[in-house]
Amino acid sequence: MQSTVVAVTTGRTEVVHDLTPQCASFVDATAAGGDGLLHIFVPHATAGIAVLELGAGSDEDLLSALHDLLPADDRWLHSHGSRGHGRSHVLPALISPYATIPVLGGALALGTWQSVALVDLNIDNPERQVRLSFLRG
Template sequence: MSFSTTVLTLTTGSTETVTDLTRHCEDFLNRSAQGADGLLNLFVPHATAGLAILETGAGSDDDLLSALHHLLPADDRWQHRHGSPGHGRDHVLPALIAPHATLPVLGGRLELGTWQSICLVDTNKDNRERQVRLSFLS
């Protein structure tokens, strides 16, 4: 068994974002998996961000943000009230979009579907710096 890990540091900016991490994951696996089978685990150590597997570039990322606006409006209904108006909803996000994901790796390559991408979902406009831990276990 072998284990390798690294931390990505990303700047997501001051708007709600869906950031594609697939290329980062592939680069990490090229360095650490070296053709092995195993599991890639991603973890976001933040209380206001999550990870999603979805199609990007065809509008699905914008559709996801739109759906989150509908489910979690950025208004004053939330008990958690520090930060930007409606920031309490950002703290509910990880209950709907988990801060972790585990994916199969075969022959050192991610086993994603044709249109699937690994994405960081961040609705928190107050915290621009994000970390994502990537870990490979074989």
């Protein structure tokens, strides 16, 4: 297995950050035209990995839905950090901290409109790491 860590700066706002270019670049460098699996993992307790269409409003729709499900208010028992920070600790139960994508012929086998994204509601931590691991088939 080959693995690397990608640094991502998410800033101080809620974000759906496109990781597809970094994933494609890593697969291009490691798969050597072969087949296998790309595993994407965010080793943080307050972020997740999603496979979805980006642009065309889908990323904003996701953030809106998460805002409805996980409001940034004072209901959360986990209450350090900014107001509503506890919701960020619930996020990985809804959006997993990992995803696995097939690699076929050295390329990500994503659907036409699919992208890989880091979902981060935690405005207290603008620096993230994402581990990409390629397992040859």
